[in-house]
Structures are given as structure tokens and as C-alpha cells.
Amino acid sequence: MGTTLLIALAILAYAALREPLSDSEFEPAATATAEPSVA
Amino acid sequence: MSTQHGAPTWAATARNLYLVAMAVFVVNISIGILNGADVVEFDHNQILTHVHAGTIGWLTLTIVASTFLLFRAADVRLMLALAILVPAYVLAFYTGSFVLRAAGGVALLIVIGWLLVWLWREFLAGERSMPRLAVVLGLTSFGYGALVGVLIQVSLAAGTNLLPGDAVGAHAAAMTFGYLVLVAMGLIEWRILGTADLPRAGLVQIGSLFLGGLIISVSLLAGQAQAGGGIYLLTQLVSVVLFAVRLWPRSLRVNWLAAEPVRHFAASSIWVVFALALFMYIVFQFVSSGATSSDPSEAPPFAVGILLASDHSAYIGIVTNIMLGLLAMLLLSRSSLPSWLSHVIFWGVNLGLAVFVIGLISDTAGIKRIGLR
Numbered sequence: 455m456g457t458t459l460l461i462a463l464a465i466l467a468y469a470a471l472r473e474p475l476s477d478s479e480f481e482p483a484a485t486a487t488a489e490p491s492v493a
Numbered sequence: 494m495s496t497q498h499g500a501p502t503w504a505a506t507a508r509n510l511y512l513v514a515m516a517v518f519v520v521n522i523s524i525g526i527l528n529g530a531d532v533v534e535f536d537h538n539q540i541l542t543h544v545h546a547g548t549i550g551w552l553t554l555t556i557v558a559s560t561f562l563l564f565r566a567a568d569v570r571l572m573l574a575l576a577i578l579v580p581a582y583v584l585a586f587y588t589g590s591f592v593l594r595a596a597g598g599v600a601l602l603i604v605i606g607w608l609l610v611w612l613w614r615e616f617l618a619g620e621r622s623m624p625r626l627a628v629v630l631g632l633t634s635f636g637y638g639a640l641v642g643v644l645i646q647v648s649l650a651a652g653t654n655l656l657p658g659d660a661v662g663a664h665a666a667a668m669t670f671g672y673l674v675l676v677a678m679g680l681i682e683w684r685i686l687g688t689a690d691l692p693r694a695g696l697v698q699i700g701s702l703f704l705g706g707l708i709i710s711v712s713l714l715a716g717q718a719q720a721g722g723g724i725y726l727l728t729q730l731v732s733v734v735l736f737a738v739r740l741w742p743r744s745l746r747v748n749w750l751a752a753e754p755v756r757h758f759a760a761s762s763i764w765v766v767f768a769l770a771l772f773m774y775i776v777f778q779f780v781s782s783g784a785t786s787s788d789p790s791e792a793p794p795f796a797v798g799i800l801l802a803s804d805h806s807a808y809i810g811i812v813t814n815i816m817l818g819l820l821a822m823l824l825l826s827r828s829s830l831p832s833w834l835s836h837v838i839f840w841g842v843n844l845g846l847a848v849f850v851i852g853l854i855s856d857t858a859g860i861k862r863i864g865l866r
Contacts, residue, residue: 455849458841458845459809462842463518463519465825465834469828470511470512473828475508476823476825476826476827477501477504479822480563
């Protein structure tokens with residue numbers, strides 16, 4: 455677990471510094487739930 | 494508002510805060526591996542450094558960065574203040590200086606107040622969805638948990654006791670399930686269900702967790718741990734049952750073998766139920782025994798192992814899984830990195846944690862070491 459986390463951090467840090475950000479992945483949800491809502 | 498590469502400011506600000514969190518997490522993991530493998534005998538200050546590098550450094554900084562993604566808004570000055578003060582506070586624990594801890598804690602508490610004001614304003618001015626409400630309530634629990642934590646440090650520095658009852662228990666109880674798991678429920682809801690409104694069952698689910706955290710913290714401070722523990726058990730039970738009923742039908746059906754970030758959120762939904770069940774078992778044992786203090790040093794050895802298993806299920810299984818999923822979405826979706834790396838990270842973390850937790854519960858050093866590596 456610890457070694458895997460360190461590998462993950464190294465990959466993510468590399469990507470954070472070198473790769474373009476994918477902000478479009480965080481577009482607002484298009485649909486709401488079918489559950490009863492108070493809103 | 495955009496940065497130089499076309500990414501909006503909130504995304505770039507989140508990325509920068511994630512980077513600071515990752516740096517502090519390396520400190521947490523390094524101490525954790527060496528301590529768990531019994532390679533180095535760490536003193537109390539170094540163990541507190543491990544705890545706070547993990548809980549404030551990694552978990553809270555990534556939660557704030559994720560809040561920027563959820564709200565699609567960020568305050569750069571707030572990010573910078575946290576990026577400076579949180580590592581400084583973690584360092585203060587390493588030094589063992591009560592004065593530095595108190596000073597760092599008070600400065601950080603002011604910034605946490607700023608964070609809460611910013612967050613509530615954003616929530617009230619924008620979309621009032623269940624994921625956002627869960628994150629706002631969770632960080633509100635973090636606010637009062639931090640207040641108790643900082644008052645503990647100020648008491649130590651001043652050589653007096655500013656808080657009644659079991660302050661350490663109140664601080665820890667607020668932080669783990671009233672804060673971390675509540676925020677996690679919101680982020681899982683966001684990525685698995687995409688909830689954009691306030692479903693009634695969801696409100697009861699997060700309201701129970703929030704009130705439960707508040708009740709157990711206040712009751713520990715008031716010396717009413719037995720009564721508070723009973724009510725707390727009921728609120729956690731309501732919350733976890735509603736969570737499983739609402740989330741599992743969707744989350745358990747993800748393609749576990751596909752290298753997609755969504756499986757991190759799905760795995761987190763399993764760890765939520767597991768961690769809460771373990772913690773409820775501990776509280777049940779505590780209430781049944783008639784104990785009056787939540788001090789782990791007075792607990793039987795099996796309870797310490799289960800408490801550590803519950804905590805690490807929350808820290809790694811619930812929150813870190815979510816952060817790995819969000820980071821993969823933000824940073825790796827457009828990258829050319831091979832997909833097998835995603836499998837190594839997902840299975841390495843989750844299977845490793847499962848083995849570590851089995852080692853903690855069974856109190857078997859060999860199994861713990863295998864999982865920790």
C-alpha cells in the first residue's frame with residue numbers, strides 16, 4: 455500500500471507539472487436524482 | 494478567468510493545492526511505513542507529525558482542492574494561506590514545541606474561519622445540491638474540531654486546561670466521521686449519482702452524520718460520554734444504512750476491471766460502510782463497558798487495533814481513494830500514461846489496505862507489514 459501510494463504520487467506530480475488539466479471532466483451534472491427532493 | 498494554458502483559475506488553483514498536499518503526504522507515508530514495519534522507533538512528537546501530516550496535510554488540503562472542483566470556484570489567496578500554514582503546523586508538531594504548535598494552530602484556525610465563510614457564501618449563492626451541502630457541513634465539523642484541537646495546543650502551551658472533559662476524544666470524534674466521512678459521502682454522491690438537488694433521504698443521511706459528530710464531541714466535553722455514545726450509535730446507523738441503500742446499487746455495478754477513475758469512488762463507498770461499522774462496534778463496546786474516558790491508552794489492545802483499522806479505512810480507503818479518482822480525472826484524462834499504471838495504483842492501494850486492516854484487527858505484525866508495503 456505505502457509503495458503503491460508513493461508511485462501514485464510520483465505519477466500524479468509528474469502529470470500535474472507536465473500534462474494539460476482536464477477541467478471539462480467537472481462539468482455540472484445534467485440530471486438530478488429521481489428521489490423525492492426538498493429543493 | 495483563465496490561466497496561461499486555457500485552464501480556468503479554479504482548476505489550476507486546485508492543482509497547485511493538490512501538489513502541496515502530495516508533498517506533505519510523502520512525509521506521512523514515510524513515517525507510516527517505517528513505523529509500521531518496526532524499522533524505526535518514533536517518539537510521540539513524530540507520531541503526531543505522522544497523524545497531522547496525514548489528516549491536515551494530505552486529507553484536508555486535498556479536500557479543500559476538491560471543494561474548488563466541486564464548486565468550480567476558488568480563492569487563490571485562501572489557497573496560498575493554507576499551502577503555507579498547513580505544512581508549517583505539521584512541522585510544529587515535529588519540533589515538539591507547545592508554543593510553536595499553539596501559534597501555528599491559532600494562525601491556521603483564522604484561515605479555517607476564512608475558508609468556512611468563503612464556503613458558506615459560495616454554497617448559499619450557488620447550486621444547493623446534496624454533494625455541496627455534505628461538503629459544507631463536513632468542513633463545518635472540521636471547523637469546530639479544529640477549534641477544540643487548537644485549544645488543546647494553547648492549553649499545553651499555557652500550562653492550563655481551557656477545555657472540560659475529554660477534549661482529545663472530542664477533537665478526534667469530530668474530525669474522523671463528522672468531517673472526513675461526511676465530506677466523502679458528498680464527493681461520492683457527486684461522482685456516482687451526480688445528484689444536483691436535495692433528496693430527502695440524502696438529507697437525513699448527511700444530517701444524521703453531522704449531528705452525530707456534534708453530539709459525540711459535545712458529550713465527551715461535557716463528561717456525558719455514555720449518553721452521547723448511545724445517541725451517536727443511532728445516528729451513525731441511520732446514516733450508513735441510507736448511504737448503502739442509496740449508493741451501492743449504482744456503485745457496486747461499476748466495471749472494476751476498467752482503468753477508469755469511477756472505480757475509486759465505488760471502492761470508497763465500500764470502505765465507508767466498513768469503516769463506520771468498525772467504529773460503531775468500538776463505540777458499542779465502549780458504551781457497554783461503562784467506561785468514562787475515550788483515551789486509547791486505557792482501552793483493551795484489541796480495541797486499539799480495531800480503532801486504527803477504522804481510522805486507516807477512513808483515511809486511505811475512503812478519502813484517499815476519492816482523491817486518487819479526482820486527481821486521475823483532473824490530471825490523467827488527457828495524458829498518454831499507460832492504463833496498466835491505473836490498475837497498479839487501484840489494486841495496490843485497495844488490496845494493500847485490506848491486508849493491512851486484517852493485520853491490525855487480528856493484531857498480526859507480519860500481515861500488517863505485508864499490507865503496509
